[in-house]
Amino acid sequence: MKPHLGSSVHIFKQISRHYNSSKVLLASPKSAKKKLPRYLPPNPINHQQKYDYFFILDFEATCDDTEKPEPQEIIEHACLRFNRKKLEVDSAFHSYIRPVAHPQLTPFCVQLTGIIQEDIDKAPTFDEVWSDFRLWLRSCKFSKDSSIFVTSGNWDLQYMLPHQLNYSQLQPVDDLKQWIDLKKAFCKHYGRFPFGIKDMLKTLKLPHLGKLHNGYDDCTNIVNIVKHMIEDNKILDQTDQLKEPE
Numbered sequence: 001m002k003p004h005l006g007s008s009v010h011i012f013k014q015i016s017r018h019y020n021s022s023k024v025l026l027a028s029p030k031s032a033k034k035k036l037p038r039y040l041p042p043n044p045i046n047h048q049q050k051y052d053y054f055f056i057l058d059f060e061a062t063c064d065d066t067e068k069p070e071p072q073e074i075i076e077h078a079c080l081r082f083n084r085k086k087l088e089v090d091s092a093f094h095s096y097i098r099p100v101a102h103p104q105l106t107p108f109c110v111q112l113t114g115i116i117q118e119d120i121d122k123a124p125t126f127d128e129v130w131s132d133f134r135l136w137l138r139s140c141k142f143s144k145d146s147s148i149f150v151t152s153g154n155w156d157l158q159y160m161l162p163h164q165l166n167y168s169q170l171q172p173v174d175d176l177k178q179w180i181d182l183k184k185a186f187c188k189h190y191g192r193f194p195f196g197i198k199d200m201l202k203t204l205k206l207p208h209l210g211k212l213h214n215g216y217d218d219c220t221n222i223v224n225i226v227k228h229m230i231e232d233n234k235i236l237d238q239t240d241q242l243k244e245p246e
Helices: 017-022 107-113 117-121 126-139 155-168 182-190 197-203 215-231
Strands: 010-014 053-061 074-083 088-096 147-151 178-181
Touching: 053 155, 053 215, 074 107, 074 126, 074 155, 074 215, 088 126, 088 215, 126 155, 147 155, 147 215, 178 182, 182 197, 182 215, 197 215
Parallel strands: 053 147, 147 178
Antiparallel strands: 010 088, 053 074, 074 088
């Protein structure tokens, strides 16, 4: 029987040998079916990289095609830890989240994200997921000296997370106040600002996996872009930090 924490809907895995002694799995029957992505054997590693671990993060939120919900709330939280030395994902966090202000998803949101109402109705609220995510970060031994978050654009950490924390009356975490905007890093190294994940994949001749705007699938595709850039000897440095309200 798999260990369980409340009603959380999580994938919470440690699969590297280093973490075998404390391997944990927290999952719902549906999310437990997801598997960590597989990758080709690694090429020689660029040892000039500052970071050993890239935490690939993506949020999905309540939305509509006519008017943005107020407040907008996170409904999916995905994060994959990419090990630079092994060139593979060695730990993952995933949860759907039940919104409070607008508990009923719009048809547009369902179509865009692929998240169905049933996923949301049985999911924990953001405060529960946030607590479990922080526990997961500690279990990963996150350190700003060797680890950094990676997103496709600044929306996730500059806008959405601060607004969600404010609405949920939760304190921010210093570890999430600096990150790599992959689109900016891509532009720096390849000379063109990309439209998004699919555009970066196409430029690098990589396949798009899964569904766009699915948090876990977006993270998987971002991982493949990061892996390609590292193998292409591109240095990935911090591009952004949280701008505090004036």
